[in-house]
Every structure is written in structure tokens, then in C-alpha cells.
Amino acid sequence: MNFSFSDEEKAFREEVREFLASVLTPDMKRAQGMTPSVFSDKEISDPWHRALASKGWAAPGWPPEAGGPTWTPAQRWIFATECAKAGAPSVSPMGVAMVGPVIIRFGTPEQKAKYLPRILNGEDYWCQGYSEPGSGSDLASLKTRAVRDGDHYVINGTKIWTTHAHHANMMFALVRTDDTGRKQEGISFILIDMTSPGITIRPILTIGGDHEVNQVFFDDVRVPVENRIGEEGLGWTYGKYLLEFERGGGIAAARLRRGLQHVIELANGEAPGQPIDDPALAMKISEIEIDIDALELTELRIMSALQTGQNPGAVSSLLKLRNSEIKQAVTRLAVDVLGYDALVWEPTRPLYGLNRATLPEIELPVVPEYLNSRAFTIFGGSSEVQRDIIAKLMVGL
Amino acid sequence: MDLTPTEEQRLLRESAGRFVRAQYNADARRKRAEAGEGFSAGAWREFADLGWLALPLPEAHGGLGGGAVEVGMLMEAFGEGLVDSPYVSTVILGAGAIAAAGSPAQQADLLPKIAEGALRVAFAHSERQARYNLADVATHAVKDADGWVLDGAKTAVLDADEADLLIVSARIHGNRADAKGIGLFIVPRDAEGVTLTTDLRLGGGKVSQVRLAGVRLGAGALLGGLEDALPVIEAVSDHATAALCAEAVGMMQTLVETTAAYIKTREQFGKPLSVNQALRHRMADMAVAVEEARSLALRAALFADAEPAARARAVSGAKAKIGRGARFVAEQAVQLHGGMGVTEELEIGAFLKRVVFFDAMFGGVDHHLKRHAALSAAGRAA
Numbered sequence: 001m002n003f004s005f006s007d008e009e010k011a012f013r014e015e016v017r018e019f020l021a022s023v024l025t026p027d028m029k030r031a032q033g034m035t036p037s038v039f040s041d042k043e044i045s046d047p048w049h050r051a052l053a054s055k056g057w058a059a060p061g062w063p064p065e066a067g068g069p070t071w072t073p074a075q076r077w078i079f080a081t082e083c084a085k086a087g088a089p090s091v092s093p094m095g096v097a098m099v100g101p102v103i104i105r106f107g108t109p110e111q112k113a114k115y116l117p118r119i120l121n122g123e124d125y126w127c128q129g130y131s132e133p134g135s136g137s138d139l140a141s142l143k144t145r146a147v148r149d150g151d152h153y154v155i156n157g158t159k160i161w162t163t164h165a166h167h168a169n170m171m172f173a174l175v176r177t178d179d180t181g182r183k184q185e186g187i188s189f190i191l192i193d194m195t196s197p198g199i200t201i202r203p204i205l206t207i208g209g210d211h212e213v214n215q216v217f218f219d220d221v222r223v224p225v226e227n228r229i230g231e232e233g234l235g236w237t238y239g240k241y242l243l244e245f246e247r248g249g250g251i252a253a254a255r256l257r258r259g260l261q262h263v264i265e266l267a268n269g270e271a272p273g274q275p276i277d278d279p280a281l282a283m284k285i286s287e288i289e290i291d292i293d294a295l296e297l298t299e300l301r302i303m304s305a306l307q308t309g310q311n312p313g314a315v316s317s318l319l320k321l322r323n324s325e326i327k328q329a330v331t332r333l334a335v336d337v338l339g340y341d342a343l344v345w346e347p348t349r350p351l352y353g354l355n356r357a358t359l360p361e362i363e364l365p366v367v368p369e370y371l372n373s374r375a376f377t378i379f380g381g382s383s384e385v386q387r388d389i390i391a392k393l394m395v396g397l
Numbered sequence: 398m399d400l401t402p403t404e405e406q407r408l409l410r411e412s413a414g415r416f417v418r419a420q421y422n423a424d425a426r427r428k429r430a431e432a433g434e435g436f437s438a439g440a441w442r443e444f445a446d447l448g449w450l451a452l453p454l455p456e457a458h459g460g461l462g463g464g465a466v467e468v469g470m471l472m473e474a475f476g477e478g479l480v481d482s483p484y485v486s487t488v489i490l491g492a493g494a495i496a497a498a499g500s501p502a503q504q505a506d507l508l509p510k511i512a513e514g515a516l517r518v519a520f521a522h523s524e525r526q527a528r529y530n531l532a533d534v535a536t537h538a539v540k541d542a543d544g545w546v547l548d549g550a551k552t553a554v555l556d557a558d559e560a561d562l563l564i565v566s567a568r569i570h571g572n573r574a575d576a577k578g579i580g581l582f583i584v585p586r587d588a589e590g591v592t593l594t595t596d597l598r599l600g601g602g603k604v605s606q607v608r609l610a611g612v613r614l615g616a617g618a619l620l621g622g623l624e625d626a627l628p629v630i631e632a633v634s635d636h637a638t639a640a641l642c643a644e645a646v647g648m649m650q651t652l653v654e655t656t657a658a659y660i661k662t663r664e665q666f667g668k669p670l671s672v673n674q675a676l677r678h679r680m681a682d683m684a685v686a687v688e689e690a691r692s693l694a695l696r697a698a699l700f701a702d703a704e705p706a707a708r709a710r711a712v713s714g715a716k717a718k719i720g721r722g723a724r725f726v727a728e729q730a731v732q733l734h735g736g737m738g739v740t741e742e743l744e745i746g747a748f749l750k751r752v753v754f755f756d757a758m759f760g761g762v763d764h765h766l767k768r769h770a771a772l773s774a775a776g777r778a779a
Contacts, residue, residue: 297692
């Protein structure tokens with residue numbers, strides 16, 4: 001057991017820090033700091049993605065033959081942690097972290113050749129077509145139909161909560177190709193060109209004032225059969241594989257720590273709520289910091305297991321549950337520190353586009369972020385679903 | 398960076414697990430409780446033979462030079478079986494203080510005997526008025542021509558009744574809660590003027606109140622000749638707290654496993670309790686508490702030899718959160734066992750009692766949150 005990084009790992013950390021110092025502009029950091037969402041706006045994430053791609057660092061989890069950087073789990077942890085510390089934007093996860101691994105694992109050589117380079121260099125912007133108005137936690141009940149017509153599928157139905165559908169030119173979706181068997185059977189995984197005729201996007205405004213998610217309608221949308229991943233009817237298997245990636249991000253502590261640092265800065269500033277020398281606030285900060293310490297050490301234990309070729313077990317639900325709950329605790333505390341400034345509502349988006357506002361810049365994203373973060377315990381499998389999984393897999397019930 | 402156990406650590410953990418499963422399984426615990434037996438001399442002998450007493454002691458004095466991580470592995474196994482040994486009092490607190498503050502001669506005299514199992518030591522520091530303030534020492538030591546005279550009273554002294562020696566803190570100069578001027582004294586338990594009032598300890602073992610009335614000691618009784626021993630007291634208290642945190646993890650693990658097994662077999666309304674989502678989610682939260690506790694106990698051990706403020710922050714963070722988590726797990730284990738959970742017929746209550754001991758020992762949740770917050774504020778100001 002060794003609690004410090006090796007010389008090689010330290011050298012890598014230095015390389016990451018130098019890279020971050022050279023590509024992260026003050027504008028980028030300011031914009032990211034004023035983004036209330038876990039998803040960076042496309043206009044911030046695009047230049048960031050291009051900078052990473054030109055360094056060969058856009059897809060940390062991919063194998064080298066697909067263009068991944070052949071990092072060890074420790075290097076991935078260091079990279080994610082340093083990015084968070086530096087206040088870097090996040091790369092849109094739908095391409096690199098979600099559909100990419102599915103194409104790598106289950107795609108044909110043609111599909112890999114066509115899509116992977118475009119994901120890697122950020123040319124394609126992906127969105128995820130999973131949830132439907134009638135299918136939330138019970139995802140397998142989805143009803144959007146794909147009916148075979150020659151060498152096309154004809155798609156009818158609707159998807160909801162589609163993050164950045166209004167930016168995306170591609171969607172990966174679960175669609176029903178058969179409804180005669182169990183509901184998990186008869187689902188297929190398909191890639192849809194968002195410019196296809198018959199697609200309509202309806203924006204959904206969320207309580208934080210952001211337009212992130214949408215409802216997408218399909219009206220006789222024709223998609224070539226060659227856009228199907230793997231076999232017809234096995235989409236549920238591929239979709240679950242992807243969800244493991246969605247949940248198993250596993251490197252969240254550093255971003256939470258940065259959020260808590262933001263709370264401390266607010267309390268050190270002029271916000272009229274609890275000041276930093278309030279002992280009650282200090283106790284709350286400590287409680288959250290200890291929660292983050294626990295999460296970080298858990299991440300490091302998992303990283304160590306992966307590094308030595310061991311199976312870390314069913315931990316992705318635990319990480320997702322705690323990350324989301326701590327995130328909400330951080331944003332809630334930030335609102336407390338704001339005091340009366342929490343009453344001022346700024347509807348303009350993006351916030352970094354504002355030249356002047358009543359509140360100082362450091363306070364502007366606080367209430368929107370608090371409201372936005374309510375979704376953390378809902379998306380990607382709600383906390384209730386995560387507890388079901390933990391009870392089953394970790395407790396053995 | 399690699400937090401997986403080394404081969405040596407894995408073997409240690411396995412041997413500890415084997416010992417606990419063989420000698421501290423539920424049946425053995427029940428028989429021992431019925432016979433009113435405490436920890437036996439034979440078991441202590443076995444601890445010595447297995448190298449556990451020597452584990453964290455310095456190699457120069459018969460020790461194995463292990464660290465807090467290895468101690469934590471042992472303690473976690475002890476917790477799984479609710480072992481009630483004087484390990485923390487003798488090896489972590491007593492020997493820890495001797496190794497940290499003792500003169501070379503004192504170390505050479507005492508540590509090998511502890512490692513062999515021939516000498517037990519208790520740590521007599523806490524006083525009632527001090528609450529959890531480690532600097533608050535009213536017991537005083539006066540130097541005269543022959544040596545030292547100690548007067549005062551100590552509370553919550555673990556396993557003193559079977560100890561050969563007490564390590565007693567006493568104020569040599571300064572005011573009651575001054576950081577400076579505290580010494581640690583080697584006091585034979587049967588020295589004249591030492592009176593023990595010993596009770597059963599909640600959750601297993603014994604706890605003593607120690608009165609010191611005109612206890613005369615030789616000039617060499619002051620550990621290391623050190624008149625500013627507070628940093629040593631803080632360090633060994635933190636090390637013992639970290640060890641107890643690891644023990645609590647083992648206890649929480651057993652409670653979750655036992656409760657899961659119970660609700661899977663107990664049927665009500667024609668189906669096992671475990672099909673109810675309210676109960677499944679409660680158990681999920683209990684399992685999460687165990688994993689967080691496991692991470693924080695390891696973190697406390699990994700910081701055991703860091704600079705004092707970092708060590709104290711890691712230990713207080715762990716103690717605060719594990720204290721709360723262990724209470725939650727133990728209380729919910731009682732709850733999910735229903736009426737049986739509050740009877741002496743099941744062992745759940747014995748674990749709950751040990752959890753209450755754990756939570757109180759060295760300060761509860763709020764004390765450690767405050768300590769963590771104060772250290773953090775000092776760090777921010779620096």
C-alpha cells in the first residue's frame with residue numbers, strides 16, 4: 001500500500017498542469033465558473049475538446065487503437081482531478097464517454113471508422129435518446145418504434161430529457177423493434193442523424209433557468225439499417241453497458257472540492273449570509289469536506305483495484321449516489337452563505353454573457369446551480385434506483 | 398499510488414480474520430458472555446505468538462515496525478467479531494506513548510516485554526473536568542529530593558485492572574489547561590496510593606477510575622524526562638482513535654451482514670421482509686455508511702504519521718463521520734430485527750453497546766467536527 005504518487009505519476013501530473021496552464025484561457029475559466037450545470041455550454045466545451053484532441057487526450061478511457069491515450073487508471077484519476085482543480089470545462093460526455101465505448105465494443109469496422117474519429121476530434125456532437133415521457137426509471141418500457149422498411153428503419157415516437165439535442169447532429173437511441181417478448185427484448189440501439197426529416201425538437205426550460213434538455217419527436221424518420229449497433233433486439237444489453245460508463249465516471253471528488261472552495265470564497269466575500277467565521281458554517285463546511293474525503297478515498301481505492309487488475313465490485317451506484325448527494329449539499333450551503341443575495345434572480349443565459357448584473361460575478365451562478373443540481377439525484381438513474389441496485393448488489397438482498 | 402494491500406498485509410488480514418472466526422464467532426461469544434468471561438491470558442499469549450503485540454512497535458525493541466494501516470487491518474477483524482482485548486490500551490496507547498516519549502533505556506526495558514506479552518500497560522490520562530480537552534490535566538506531579546509525588550484522579554482508563562503499569566499524565570507546571578508542562582509517568586498499578594475502581598465497560602472489557610493519592614515515584618519515572626508531553630498524548634490518542642475507527646468498520650460490516658441475513662429469512666404478510674423497498678433502501682444506506690467508514694478509517698491510518706495538523710484533521714474527520722455512521726448502522730440493525738433486536742437473545746445489542754463506547758471514546762461526533770473545523774480554519778488563516 002502506497003499513499004503517494006510514483007515519480008512517473010508525478011511527472012505526468014506536471015505535464016497535465018503545464019498543458020492546462022497553456023490552453024485554459026481566463027475567458028474559458030470564467031465561463032466555466034459561471035456555468036450552473038454539470039454540462040458545459042457547447043461554446044465553451046468545443047474549444048476545450050479541440051485542445052484536448054490535438055494533445056491526444058480527448059478520450060481517456062478509449063483503447064489506443066481507437067485513439068485513446070493508453071493511460072493507467074492512476075493517470076486518468078490525476079488528469080480528471082487536475083482538470084477539476086484548474087476549473088476546466090467538461091467535455092460533452094455523450095460522445096466520448098457514452099456512445100464511443102459502445103461503438104468500440106459492439107460496432108462494425110465500418111461504424112468504428114466512420115464515427116470514432118469524428119467523436120475524438122469533436123466534429124460530431126451527440127445526444128442520448130433513452131428516456132421517454134412514459135419511461136423514466138423503468139427505461140425498458142420504452143415505446144418509440146422502429147419499423148423495418150427495406151434497408152431503413154422508420155422511427156415514430158418521442159424522447160425526453162435529451163440534453164443538448166438542440167446542439168447535437170447525432171443521437172444514439174434505444175428504440176423498440178419488437179414487442180412480442182419480455183420488455184427488455186425487442187429493443188435496438190441505433191444512431192440517428194439529427195438533420196433527418198421528421199425530427200422536431202421542443203426545448204424544456206428547467207428550474208435553474210437553463211435550456212439544457214429537450215423533448216425530441218420522431219415522425220416517420222428514416223434511418224439506414226447500417227446505423228444499428230450490433231444485433232437487432234439486443235439494444236438493452238448495449239444500453240446497459242453504456243449506463244455502466246455513465247455512472248462509473250468515478251472521479252468526482254475534485255470537482256466537489258472545487259465547489260466547496262467556492263462556498264468558502266463566497267463566505268469570505270461580501271455575501272450577506274453566514275460569514276466564514278460563523279462556527280455553525282465552519283461545522284457544515286467540515287461535514288461536507290469529510291464527505292468529500294470519504295468519496296475521494298473510495299475513488300482511490302477503486303482506482304487502485306483497477307490499476308492492479310482487480311474487480312472493484314459493484315461500486316458505480318455508490319459513487320453516483322454519494323456524488324449527487326454531496327453536490328446538492330454543497331450547492332445548498334452556497335445558497336445559505338448568499339443570504340439576502342439569494343433573492344435576486346438573474347434570468348439571462350449564459351451567465352458569462354452578462355456584462356453587468358446586480359450581484360457580483362462569484363454570486364451569480366449560486367442559485368441557478370442549486371436549482372440545477374436538484375437533477376443530480378434524478379438523472380442517470382435516480383437515487384431510489386441506485387439504492388435498489390446497492391441493496392441487490394452490495395447487500396445481496 | 399496503490400491502496401491495495403501488499404502480500405504481507407493481506408496475510409495479516411487473513412490470519413486475523415481466521416482467528417476471529419474461530420474464536421470470536423457468534424457461538425463463542427455467547428458462551429463467553431454466559432460464563433461471564435473477559436479476555437483471557439491465553440488469548441493474549443496467542444496475540445503475542447501471532448506477532449500482533451509486536452506489530453506497531455519499533456524494530457529496535459522487539460517490534461515489527463508496522464504502521465497504522467496494519468493495525469487498522471487487525472482492528473477491523475477484531476471489530477467483526479467484537480473482540481474485547483486490551484490491545485488498544487496496551488499496544489497503541491501504552492506502548493505508543495513509551496515508544497514516542499520514552500528514553501532509550503525505558504524503551505529497551507519495557508517495549509520488548511510488551512511485544513512478548515509479558516507486560517500490560519494502561520493509559521491513564523482523561524479527567525472528568527477535562528471532558529475531551531487533552532490539555533486539561535489537573536493531576537499534578539511534584540518533584541522532591543527522592544523523585545516525584547503524584548496526586549489526582551483519572552477517568553475512563555481502559556483495561557487498567559489487569560495492567561502491570563499505568564502511564565499517567567500529570568501536570569508538572571503551569572495552569573490546569575495549559576498546553577505546556579504535562580509529563581507522562583510510569584506508575585506500577587500496585588504502587589502505594591493508587592486506587593482503582595473498576596467496572597464492566599459498555600460493549601465489553603473493563604473501565605477504571607484511578608485515584609492517585611501521594612503516589613511516590615522514583616526520579617526515573619518521568620517518561621523520557623519530557624515535561625511537554627501534550628504532543629505525544631495527542632499523537633497516541635489520534636492513533637488509538639484511528640484504530641478504533643477501523644474496529645468500528647468491522648462492527649458495522651458484521652451488523653449489515655447479520656441484518657441482511659435476518660430480513661431475508663424473516664417472513665411477515667407471507668413474504669420475506671427483504672422484499673420491502675423501505676427496508677431495502679435502509680440497508681442500502683447502511684452499506685453506503687460502511688463503505689464510507691472503510692475509506693475514512695483507511696484515510697486516518699494513512700495520515701497517522703503526517704504532520705500533526707494533517708493527522709488530526711484526518712482522524713477527527715474519520716471519527717466524526719464513522720461515529721455517526723456506526724450509530725446509524727447499529728440502531729437500524731436493532732430496528733430491522735424488530736422486537737428481537739432489543740433482546741439479549743441476539744447479539745445486535747452487544748454491537749450497539751460497543752458502538753456507543755466507540756462514539757464516546759476520545760470524543761463524540763460534535764467534538765471531532767469542531768476540532769476538524771477549528772483545524773481547517775487555522776489552515777485557511779495560515
